[in-house]
Amino acid sequence: MRYRISLFLATSACALVAGTDAMPQTDPWARPSLSFTGVPGLVDMPTAHQMQDADLSATVGVIDGTARTTFHFQITPRLSGVFRYTAFGEFWNPGVNYYDRSFDLRYQLLDEGRYHPAVTVGLQDFGGTGVFASEYVVATKTFGNLRATGGIGWGRLGSYNGFTNPIGLFAPSFKARKKGATGVEQTGRLDSSQWFRGDAALFGGLAYAVNDRFRLALEYSSDDYALEQRQAGFDRASPFNFGLNYRFRNAVDMRAAYLYGSTVAVQFSYTLNAKSPTRRAPALESAPPPLQVRAPGAAADLGWTVNAALPPALRDGVAQVLAADGLTLDGFTVEGRRAVVRFRNPSDMNTAQSVGRIARTLSLLLPPSVEQFEIVPVSGNGTPISRITLMRSDLEELEYAPDGAWQTFARARIEDATLAGLGTDFTGPATPSFTWGIGPYLQATYFDPDSPVRVDVGVEGRFRYEPVGGLVISGAVRQRLTGNRGETRPSDSVLPHVRSDVGLYAKEGETALTNLTVAHYFRPGKDLYGRVTAGYLEPMYAGVSGEVLWKPVNSRLALGAELNYVRKRAFDQGFGLQDYDVVTGHVSAYYKAQNDFHYQLDVGRYLAGDWGATLSVDREFANGIRIGAFATLTDVPFDTFGEGSFDKGIRFEIPVSAITGRKSTQSVSRTIRPVLRDGGARLNVGGRLYNDVRDYHQDGLQDQWGRFWR
Numbered sequence: 001m002r003y004r005i006s007l008f009l010a011t012s013a014c015a016l017v018a019g020t021d022a023m024p025q026t027d028p029w030a031r032p033s034l035s036f037t038g039v040p041g042l043v044d045m046p047t048a049h050q051m052q053d054a055d056l057s058a059t060v061g062v063i064d065g066t067a068r069t070t071f072h073f074q075i076t077p078r079l080s081g082v083f084r085y086t087a088f089g090e091f092w093n094p095g096v097n098y099y100d101r102s103f104d105l106r107y108q109l110l111d112e113g114r115y116h117p118a119v120t121v122g123l124q125d126f127g128g129t130g131v132f133a134s135e136y137v138v139a140t141k142t143f144g145n146l147r148a149t150g151g152i153g154w155g156r157l158g159s160y161n162g163f164t165n166p167i168g169l170f171a172p173s174f175k176a177r178k179k180g181a182t183g184v185e186q187t188g189r190l191d192s193s194q195w196f197r198g199d200a201a202l203f204g205g206l207a208y209a210v211n212d213r214f215r216l217a218l219e220y221s222s223d224d225y226a227l228e229q230r231q232a233g234f235d236r237a238s239p240f241n242f243g244l245n246y247r248f249r250n251a252v253d254m255r256a257a258y259l260y261g262s263t264v265a266v267q268f269s270y271t272l273n274a275k276s277p278t279r280r281a282p283a284l285e286s287a288p289p290p291l292q293v294r295a296p297g298a299a300a301d302l303g304w305t306v307n308a309a310l311p312p313a314l315r316d317g318v319a320q321v322l323a324a325d326g327l328t329l330d331g332f333t334v335e336g337r338r339a340v341v342r343f344r345n346p347s348d349m350n351t352a353q354s355v356g357r358i359a360r361t362l363s364l365l366l367p368p369s370v371e372q373f374e375i376v377p378v379s380g381n382g383t384p385i386s387r388i389t390l391m392r393s394d395l396e397e398l399e400y401a402p403d404g405a406w407q408t409f410a411r412a413r414i415e416d417a418t419l420a421g422l423g424t425d426f427t428g429p430a431t432p433s434f435t436w437g438i439g440p441y442l443q444a445t446y447f448d449p450d451s452p453v454r455v456d457v458g459v460e461g462r463f464r465y466e467p468v469g470g471l472v473i474s475g476a477v478r479q480r481l482t483g484n485r486g487e488t489r490p491s492d493s494v495l496p497h498v499r500s501d502v503g504l505y506a507k508e509g510e511t512a513l514t515n516l517t518v519a520h521y522f523r524p525g526k527d528l529y530g531r532v533t534a535g536y537l538e539p540m541y542a543g544v545s546g547e548v549l550w551k552p553v554n555s556r557l558a559l560g561a562e563l564n565y566v567r568k569r570a571f572d573q574g575f576g577l578q579d580y581d582v583v584t585g586h587v588s589a590y591y592k593a594q595n596d597f598h599y600q601l602d603v604g605r606y607l608a609g610d611w612g613a614t615l616s617v618d619r620e621f622a623n624g625i626r627i628g629a630f631a632t633l634t635d636v637p638f639d640t641f642g643e644g645s646f647d648k649g650i651r652f653e654i655p656v657s658a659i660t661g662r663k664s665t666q667s668v669s670r671t672i673r674p675v676l677r678d679g680g681a682r683l684n685v686g687g688r689l690y691n692d693v694r695d696y697h698q699d700g701l702q703d704q705w706g707r708f709w710r
Helices: 002-017 227-232 310-324 351-365 392-398 404-411 503-510 656-660 690-694 698-707
Strands: 055-063 064-076 079-093 096-110 118-124 134-143 146-155 200-209 216-221 242-247 252-259 265-272 328-334 336-343 371-376 387-392 412-416 433-448 449-468 471-483 511-525 528-536 539-551 559-567 575-590 597-607 613-622 626-636 647-655 667-672
Touching: 079 227, 096 433, 310 328, 310 351, 336 351, 351 371, 351 392, 351 698, 387 392, 387 404, 387 698, 392 404, 404 698, 433 667, 559 690, 575 690, 647 656
Parallel strands: 336 371
Antiparallel strands: 055 064, 055 265, 064 079, 079 096, 096 118, 118 134, 134 146, 146 200, 200 216, 216 242, 242 252, 252 265, 328 336, 371 387, 387 412, 433 449, 449 471, 471 511, 511 528, 528 539, 539 559, 559 575, 575 597, 597 613, 613 626, 626 647, 647 667
16 A cells, blocks of 8 residues: 555656746746645644635645655635645555545635735535535735744644634624544535534744745644544644755645654645746747738739739639648638638637737738628638628837837627628638548546546547538547556446446446547537537437527627437447437526636536536636636435535646647546536537637637737
8 A cells, every 4th residue: 555655656747847937936936835635834833824816736745654745726716726635655544545535725815914824724525425524714914924824723723722613702603513424435525514613723923034935934833633643543643843954946735744743744846927937939930921011002913903813812822822831711701892701720820819810911912902800710610600790900000119019909890690691702721621541549537436546548540520510520449458457446327327437438348439429510600600420429429419509709708509318328338228218408697807807607408318507617728727616416315316416626737838839729628527427417518519619719819819929
């Protein structure tokens, strides 16, 4: 067991230190140190200061043979969320390793001022098994290089030298804390009836910043470690903890501590700010084409319009220049005073930057009389998304204006895409298209109740054929070479096994047809987008899926509806089907709010036939990094759902280019659930419409328009 924990720790540490270089820290308190619970803290106790807005931190540490891995995200300047995964070893039963999952929330009530401390309230393990369950209010004040912290805790943080809950003076029900079960059967239950109840205890300590890299800390802990003493023989000989923290220049912190008078502990942490990754992208992208300024009076010359051979030649020239920038010409029309360009952006180029480069290309190649440039972004599936109209004379006027980017956006007209009135349209090289590839794949599941990580590794072959715009035939086959995802515990669900048989699919699908579909994407009307997909939709289901999305180009709100009829596939993921079938579908609302937040509400019927709703909240940054959480509640009772009580999880997506600084269309995306069950499970059909549409609408373009002239 100790070997497995050490291996888990070493693997996690390698993942942490493989990140980006950090900017030097000059303020010794610019970023708090992280405690052994993975939150800003002294040693094992929390402090009141928060991380910087959008900081994403990962910590991994070992205390007396117990490995703790924690992910902390600063959701807003005041609110932060935590997911913690702890490998206890043979904690409850001999020969059975126990892995605990827990969630925290922290909210800063008060910023530190000249005469008052910062104050934060926290809920620890409020949505987990209860092993770490506690609540606290903590205050921290800075005196130069010294920081003092004092707090009061309940639950686990009220277990040593506790006293009668002072809140009980106002509400006697707060004096007692319900003695409930702990363990995996409690995971996910939000038992607010225990919060801030029972005995309370005080904790506190001092931290001293020797410089911007080295800190010392001394604390008095109110955590009795009663469970560890009883189950694992932990020796808590003293309430005092001593720690030192060293910060490297690559955003990695190393912490060592002497805890509770009996044990030495070590921890590594890594922090990345999602707003501004710390490695600066080198100047690898090519320079944009020059903007060609017309000679006075040249715009009056329409003589070129009688040359029928010129438009296709212009089309070929535009296609060639766009291809050099990683863009694909989908269609081209040119008339005496206007030109329409339809394009796709399969590269990772910024959305507004791609529009700007196309505008420069048109000024360079088109006859001087063409004044109006209409640029129509087309989704990767062949659907026109919006129409961006720019006047050539505005570009000539604003290229070197101090606020040229903003003025260009203010003068641009962004409206719904329509292909009516184009005259003679010359199709570009975007279709027909056929692409294929063979390469390695790695599929992993994380933090299940029996193992920190399960991995399958193998070879995957994929193809995609688009004979005409909007019609896509695609598929993928995998050959597993090695892995252990098939060792997942058998399902004990009393619901239809719509997801919990994942281990059987992994075990029997050594050679697997993961998907084989025909999809049609279309525009049924103004502000409307449509999709119909049929075939083997995903590894577990085959059937038909249809979707309609309403999204005006100038609106932050979108509404959608999806309806699916599917049958469960055979475990070997060949062409066979099982008897289980279901009609499932949702109506959805999407809203892009301020400060990079995206909200999504889906209401409808899920794969197990249950009815309910899913709320998703994501924060997405200009560099493409996306971090969020979701929760689903349906008419399935918690006890019937089983371990976890209801479906929920966290997810993230990090473009490779945001970390390496090099151009790439690849990204790392993961969804982490405490446990995968059958209630609240949705179909994983590819090509859903909203994310393909929103980037080239007004709000998405506005966020990116600062790179229009790049």
